[in-house]
Amino acid sequence: MGTTSAKAAVVDGGAIIEVAEAPLELTHPHPGWAEQDPAHWWAAVVSATRALRSVGDVDAVVATGQMQDLVPVRGAPGDGDGAVRPAILYSDQRAVAEHSALAALLGTAWGDAALAQPDSTNVAAKWKWLVDHEPANAAATDVVLLGAAAYVVWRATGAATCDPTVAATTGLADVVANSWWGPVVAATGIPLPSIVGATEVAGYVSPAVAAELGVRAGLPVVHACGDAVATSIGVLGDEIDAPYAYLGTSGWVGVFRPRAEPRPGVIVLPGPSPDRWLSVMPIATAGGAADWARETLLGDVDIATFDRLAAGAFAAGEGVGFLSQLDGTRFPSPDPFACGVLIGARRSTGRAVVAAAVYEGVAQVLAAIADVVVPQSGSADRAGLAVCGGGARSDAWCQVIADVTGRTVRRVSDDHASLRGAASCALVALGGAPVGAATTLAVFGPRRDRHRAHAAMGRVLAGLAGSLAPQFAELARIRAAEGQHTLP
Numbered sequence: 168m169g170t171t172s173a174k175a176a177v178v179d180g181g182a183i184i185e186v187a188e189a190p191l192e193l194t195h196p197h198p199g200w201a202e203q204d205p206a207h208w209w210a211a212v213v214s215a216t217r218a219l220r221s222v223g224d225v226d227a228v229v230a231t232g233q234m235q236d237l238v239p240v241r242g243a244p245g246d247g248d249g250a251v252r253p254a255i256l257y258s259d260q261r262a263v264a265e266h267s268a269l270a271a272l273l274g275t276a277w278g279d280a281a282l283a284q285p286d287s288t289n290v291a292a293k294w295k296w297l298v299d300h301e302p303a304n305a306a307a308t309d310v311v312l313l314g315a316a317a318y319v320v321w322r323a324t325g326a327a328t329c330d331p332t333v334a335a336t337t338g339l340a341d342v343v344a345n346s347w348w349g350p351v352v353a354a355t356g357i358p359l360p361s362i363v364g365a366t367e368v369a370g371y372v373s374p375a376v377a378a379e380l381g382v383r384a385g386l387p388v389v390h391a392c393g394d395a396v397a398t399s400i401g402v403l404g405d406e407i408d409a410p411y412a413y414l415g416t417s418g419w420v421g422v423f424r425p426r427a428e429p430r431p432g433v434i435v436l437p438g439p440s441p442d443r444w445l446s447v448m449p450i451a452t453a454g455g456a457a458d459w460a461r462e463t464l465l466g467d468v469d470i471a472t473f474d475r476l477a478a479g480a481f482a483a484g485e486g487v488g489f490l491s492q493l494d495g496t497r498f499p500s501p502d503p504f505a506c507g508v509l510i511g512a513r514r515s516t517g518r519a520v521v522a523a524a525v526y527e528g529v530a531q532v533l534a535a536i537a538d539v540v541v542p543q544s545g546s547a548d549r550a551g552l553a554v555c556g557g558g559a560r561s562d563a564w565c566q567v568i569a570d571v572t573g574r575t576v577r578r579v580s581d582d583h584a585s586l587r588g589a590a591s592c593a594l595v596a597l598g599g600a601p602v603g604a605a606t607t608l609a610v611f612g613p614r615r616d617r618h619r620a621h622a623a624m625g626r627v628l629a630g631l632a633g634s635l636a637p638q639f640a641e642l643a644r645i646r647a648a649e650g651q652h653t654l655p
Contacts, residue, residue: 168232168315175215178590181602183583187218199260202253205318212319216380227387229593231585232316233257234393235336237293239308244322252304255293262292273350280341280348282429289338294357310358313337320390324370327360331437332393334362343427365392365439366595391592396436396445400591401584402555404604410541412533414558418453420536422446432498439592448536451494453529454558459493460525465518473522478563482524483624487511489528490628498536504639526564530571531625537572555581569611571621579605
């Protein structure tokens with residue numbers, strides 16, 4: 168269950184047999200608000216599932232999807248769609264005041280329980296907003312579901328459940344204890360579902376839903392990990408200490424560890440079993456930096472031309488670097504004011520060097536994050552790095568990532584990774600083995616003769632980011648004063 172579509176697939180082992188999807192509508196009733204209608208979620212699920220030719224042969228149903236939603240429901244499935252009001256989505260920013268009040272009340276213990284201090288998008292604050300602004304809807308709510316996948320499981324089985332991954336994102340859980348955190352529940356009065364393991368059976372398909380979906384009644388239903396962890400399972404399989412990087416418009420570096428290891432800036436999420444924890448650090452701008460450079464700096468050249476230019480140059484070797492912070496940065500510490508910087512450009516600097524500098528600048532962020540997220544001892548020390556996402560389709564960029572990180576880079580297939588990850592949870596719930604790692608499509612070894620220049624450029628960029636932070640904040644104040652920007 169994504170934000171823009173519901174995808175349904177038939178999966179045999181780790182192999183995707185067929186896929187169908189149906190669109191979803193996202194609404195913004197007011198600035199900063201984001202909502203979806205749960206009835207539309209279910210209609211999309213039915214539409215996509217009915218389009219699968221072999222759906223009648225499946226042995227289980229499993230759901231994953233967007234995390235950290237507020238979905239208030241009442242009654243039981245069959246009594247209408249059950250939704251008290253439209254779902255308030257993970258990205259909704261309406262509960263800033265309620266969050267501030269909760270943060271003042273709960274103090275640092277809240278962050279200790281959640282493994283990170285919750286921000287204003289947390290579900291606890293959204294529930295407080297509902298209580299304060301829509302008291303009739305809050306009073307009508309029997310249970311709050313915490314994501315679109317939870318709503319699908321509830322409609323299919325009548326069971327109100329939450330997987331441990333999603334629970335960890337809500338600001339409502341004692342994450343390590345895998346339970347709801349008493350102080351925040353007491354402070355908000357929120358009616359919560361049961362936390363059910365992602366590889367356990369949450370319930371069984373009702374006869375009415377079986378007829379709607381075209382599956383057999385009584386099939387086991389599994390509430391898999393939320394989408395971030397499901398995608399990671401689809402890429403990494405069951406492997407520990409095998410890192411991967413995702414290069415979309417934004418991106419991240421993630422690795423499964425055998426235990427929770429909270430560190431500054433690292434998001435820690437429960438995985439499919441008690442001995443699998445995903446450590447992940449996000450990158451605000453990855454492929455988005457290349458898109459900006461080719462459209463703005465290089466005269467709107469096409470992707471293939473930009474890629475060819477970047478492949479033909481070695482920017483660090485010419486003393487040219489790019490600080491990839493076009494959308495602010497989250498590393499080494501959050502700075503919403505941070506900006507992109509092209510440094511070292513001279514009159515002789517050509518388009519190819521600029522393109523290469525952007526690829527290398529994003530790779531520098533990946534390298535720095537990988538050194539934090541990936542364990543630096545044992546067999547994984549300086550281990551290879553799997554890469555996926557749209558940016559990973561570029562041979563030139565994969566090669567640059569290998570050069571900058573000093574790691575062997577493997578381009579892997581991420582086709583429907585979240586669906587494979589969800590299927591893996593269902594396989595284990597049925598007594599089978601989890602899916603394996605995604606298929607390796609190409610391998611890129613680091614060019615050692617470029618390492619010294621890249622390492623030196625990494626030090627330059629790190630120093631630049633720190634020294635320019637006050638100037639970035641001043642630039643933000645200038646934009647705000649001129650009406651071009653609102654300060655966070």
